[in-house]
Amino acid sequence: MKRLTVSLLLCVCLTLVLIPTFSFGATEAANVELNATRDYPFKVLIPNTNTTVFPDNYNPSDPSTYYIMSPGKYVIVQRTDSVNRSAVFRAVDASTKTPLSDWVKIWDGESKLVYTNTSGKTQYIRFEISSSNITSFWAQGFFKFGEF
Amino acid sequence: MLGEMIKFEINRLLKRRTSLFLGIVLLVALFTGVIQYLGISTPRRTTFDAFSFSTSSIMSLLLAPIAGFFTGGALVADSRSGLLPLIFSRGVSAFEYVTSKVITSALSQMCFIGITLVVFFVALLPFFPMGTVYIGAQRYSEAFAYNEPVTYCLLIALLFMAAAVAFNGIALLTSVWVKNTFVVMAAPTLLYMGLTYVMSMGPTKVNLLDPYANLALTDVSIPVSILHMVCYWAVIALVTHVLAIAAFSLKKDYM
Numbered sequence: 001m002k003r004l005t006v007s008l009l010l011c012v013c014l015t016l017v018l019i020p021t022f023s024f025g026a027t028e029a030a031n032v033e034l035n036a037t038r039d040y041p042f043k044v045l046i047p048n049t050n051t052t053v054f055p056d057n058y059n060p061s062d063p064s065t066y067y068i069m070s071p072g073k074y075v076i077v078q079r080t081d082s083v084n085r086s087a088v089f090r091a092v093d094a095s096t097k098t099p100l101s102d103w104v105k106i107w108d109g110e111s112k113l114v115y116t117n118t119s120g121k122t123q124y125i126r127f128e129i130s131s132s133n134i135t136s137f138w139a140q141g142f143f144k145f146g147e148f
Numbered sequence: 149m150l151g152e153m154i155k156f157e158i159n160r161l162l163k164r165r166t167s168l169f170l171g172i173v174l175l176v177a178l179f180t181g182v183i184q185y186l187g188i189s190t191p192r193r194t195t196f197d198a199f200s201f202s203t204s205s206i207m208s209l210l211l212a213p214i215a216g217f218f219t220g221g222a223l224v225a226d227s228r229s230g231l232l233p234l235i236f237s238r239g240v241s242a243f244e245y246v247t248s249k250v251i252t253s254a255l256s257q258m259c260f261i262g263i264t265l266v267v268f269f270v271a272l273l274p275f276f277p278m279g280t281v282y283i284g285a286q287r288y289s290e291a292f293a294y295n296e297p298v299t300y301c302l303l304i305a306l307l308f309m310a311a312a313v314a315f316n317g318i319a320l321l322t323s324v325w326v327k328n329t330f331v332v333m334a335a336p337t338l339l340y341m342g343l344t345y346v347m348s349m350g351p352t353k354v355n356l357l358d359p360y361a362n363l364a365l366t367d368v369s370i371p372v373s374i375l376h377m378v379c380y381w382a383v384i385a386l387v388t389h390v391l392a393i394a395a396f397s398l399k400k401d402y403m
Contacts, residue, residue, distance in 0.1 A: 134344060
């Protein structure tokens with residue numbers, strides 16, 4: 001009986017400790033979701049004096065190989081690596097690789113707006129990434145999609 | 149005697165047509181940098197921004213070979229053409245000869261790079277309005293470049309002049325021992341590229357002494373100001389030229 005009481009008390013304590021965490025977590029997530037961006041991580045080897053397209057394995061039937069941008073959506077590139085080299089990013093059409101934006105130069109730790117879909121229709125995009133460095137390097141971060 | 153030797157060397161340099169050819173090559177390359185600049189997003193395109201961006205992109209790749217081929221082979225050319233015994237037979241000492249070579253080649257490098265950059269800047273004027281530097285600045289001098297674009301551009305011109313003199317010093321120092329003209333001219337480029345690759349191996353951090361990081365202002369960021377970079381190249385220039393004078397003066401066999 002004693003053991004049962006202790007177990008019950010422990011359960012109650014645990015519940016009291018965990019419930020607020022879950023509820024706050026849920027509240028925070030809901031708040032963030034309202035104005036939030038949807039973040040997609042990337043890690044890419046930027047070649048020297050050349051360009052690469054991310055994701056590189058484009059397949060029209062696989063939505064994970066490109067990004068969908070409805071009208072009015074924007075994308076910010078955030079670099080979270082600490083490689084002290086600049087890289088340039090631009091949005092391109094996922095299938096034809098036609099440039100949709102200018103190159104935007106981004107240093108490590110910086111976030112910059114790369115493209116806003118003002119075409120009035122849904123676009124399927126990928127990112128072309130380049131650098132004029134003479135050695136290749138790994139860059140990583142997030143593509144942050146949001147809506148105005 | 150040293151004054152006469154310097155005068156003689158300057159006259160020889162002025163007669164060289166290679167300078168004009170190399171100047172045109174450098175200008176064409178700088179304009180390709182402008183084409184690259186036109187593709188990059190910026191709040192406003194200006195002359196100073198285009199100048200700064202283009203020079204920082206192109207000079208980091210072309211300065212070493214251009215400097216090497218411009219006056220890097222000055223010593224070895226005299227040695228191979230048999231001019232050295234004639235000069236020494238007129239009472240000119242090895243020290244006077246090599247000092248005049250070092251002074252004239254360093255001065256000509258500075259004039260060559262300076263004049264090319266001035267011509268490039270003037271050529272940009274009809275295409276872009278005057279304005280500040282937005283994206284073409286070295287990362288740790290961005291505020292300074294934005295507020296003082298003229299001073300910033302003068303400083304980067306000084307940086308490239310100092311670097312050209314440093315590359316010239318490396319070539320002259322090599323030519324004390326190496327007699328192959330091409331190897332001597334290519335020596336600054338080979339050393340520059342070699343050191344860059346060795347020092348760029350760190351996956352996350354850039355070495356402060358990395359020569360590429362001290363020239364590629366818009367591609368690599370090291371936490372120093374533009375003035376530190378000028379000092380970096382000035383020190384290399386001074387050390388290599390002094391070593392070249394000492395090594396040549398102390399050499400026994402000049403053939």
